[in-house]
Every structure is written in structure tokens, then in C-alpha cells.
Amino acid sequence: MRALGLSVIVAAGLSGCMDELPPEDNTTPTAKGACTALEGMSFRSLAQGECGLTPDGVAYCNWSIRFETYDGETKSRFTWSHSDVGESGMATCDGNVIRAEGAGTTVYEGTYDEATDQLVWDNLAYAPS
Numbered sequence: 001m002r003a004l005g006l007s008v009i010v011a012a013g014l015s016g017c018m019d020e021l022p023p024e025d026n027t028t029p030t031a032k033g034a035c036t037a038l039e040g041m042s043f044r045s046l047a048q049g050e051c052g053l054t055p056d057g058v059a060y061c062n063w064s065i066r067f068e069t070y071d072g073e074t075k076s077r078f079t080w081s082h083s084d085v086g087e088s089g090m091a092t093c094d095g096n097v098i099r100a101e102g103a104g105t106t107v108y109e110g111t112y113d114e115a116t117d118q119l120v121w122d123n124l125a126y127a128p129s
Contacts (some may be wrong), residue, residue, distance in 0.1 A: 033092040035076040038067040043126035052084035
């Protein structure tokens with residue numbers, strides 16, 4: 001009888017949890033972690049960054065990043081051209097926050113504002129290209 005009473009209390013407590021879930025965030029570009037709203041999109045930096053050295057000194061250019069489908073559910077693939085480096089890895093989204101792992105243990109973070117189409121990646125602003 002004591003076990004039955006405890007089961008009723010636990011069941012009653014768990015049923016109350018369902019009423020306290022936060023509302024869904026309709027601005028999120030995610031589908032189970034993948035950055036689906038970004039997949040197939042390319043972005044170009046608004047400001048030019050260093051792109052290497054020439055005989056005349058430092059060269060500057062716009063940096064670019066592209067997102068592609070990886071598995072359609074848990075993560076997306078990114079390819080980032082910055083400075084004189086090309087880098088790729090896996091990205092996940094949580095709301096408007098993007099987290100990515102590049103070469104080795106390098107972790108990048110950014111945000112995407114779907115209303116303005118602006119991407120901020122590693123503290124640099126990008127627009128669709």
C-alpha cells in the first residue's frame with residue numbers, strides 16, 4: 001500500500017511539470033540541433049579582414065562562410081574562408097546561437113538574426129552573399 005501511495009504522489013508531481021514548459025521560440029533556426037535555416041546559405045563579411053601577405057604588405061579581403069546539410073537533424077557543416085585559411089567543421093544551433101567546432105579543438109560561436117539576415121561569426125558581422 002505504501003508503494004502505491006508513493007506512485008500516486010510521483011505521478012501527480014510529474015503531471016504538473018507539463019504545465020510549466022516554456023513557450024516555443026518561433027525565431028529559432030534549428031531542427032534538433034542542425035542549423036537548418038542556414039543550410040545552403042553563404043555569407044560575406046561586412047568588413048575586410050587580413051588575407052595574407054603580398055610583396056607590398058598585408059592584403060585585405062572579405063571573408064566568407066557557407067553552411068551545408070550534414071545529417072539534417074543533429075548538426076550542419078560549415079566552410080569558413082578567413083585570413084589566408086580555409087576551415088571546415090560541424091555546427092549546431094540553439095535558438096539563434098551557433099556553436100561550431102573547427103580544426104582540432106577550436107570552438108567558434110556566433111549568432112544569426114533571421115529578421116535582418118545578419119550573421120555574427122567569431123565577433124565579425126556577415127551578410128548573405
